[in-house]
Amino acid sequence: MDIELALKAEGFDVSSAMSCFEASLWLNRYRPDIVVVDIELQDGTCTDVAIRLLKNDIPFIVYSGDRQSFHVDTPFAQGTWIGKPAPPEDIVHALKVALAGRTLAKLSGNA
Template sequence: MAKKAVVLVAEGEPFIALDLELALCDAGFTVFLAASCEEAQRWLADERPAVAVLVVRLTDGECAAAARTLVLMGVPFVVHTGVIPEGFDSAFASGKFIAKAVGPQEIVALVRSTIPADLPEPPLRAAALRADARAAGWLPFED
């Protein structure tokens, strides 16, 4: 059975996040929800989504660090926003913009069109790599 593509959704509005999660799961995706920029960054430290849906600003600030991380990882992303603020981080320009007024199905269609056909396998998690290195004797100590 094929593995489901993982979508990171960084959205601070609970009802919008729930709508997106339900629509994306119904479309066959696995979804990780992040309600803050910090939560999205923590998740991205160990995981690689197939695509992400970000808002520009969450309760703890602008999600520029997450956008920059996605650009560095080569992960496509959708910027789901009502207003494009003045002076927003240039990393957001790498995403595809869609207005918050659209319904979840339009976002699902954009997410589908954004995922590359030759989707790379996600890398092993950092914890799994450390465990393998420890088992091989390369890391003799516990962290």
């Protein structure tokens, strides 16, 4: 919840999902600019959510206690990785950098 508060304080519009199922339902209705993904949610590993984000060209930050090396050949490897625990400021910074890079790519016609 510290991360959610930090993101809101920085002006992000934040929605949370506690399960892969809930995240999938939310993605049926909305197209976010960027997502923070935890690999393990209440109902299991959210690989399908990561695949969906990749297919829809939605950038994501992976915030996980897992080692990144365990996920080299998974969809999570395509996200920007931040290991748990991390200060909320690190996640805010990663989101801003990813969004700024995406904006620059669109402006230059590369996205």
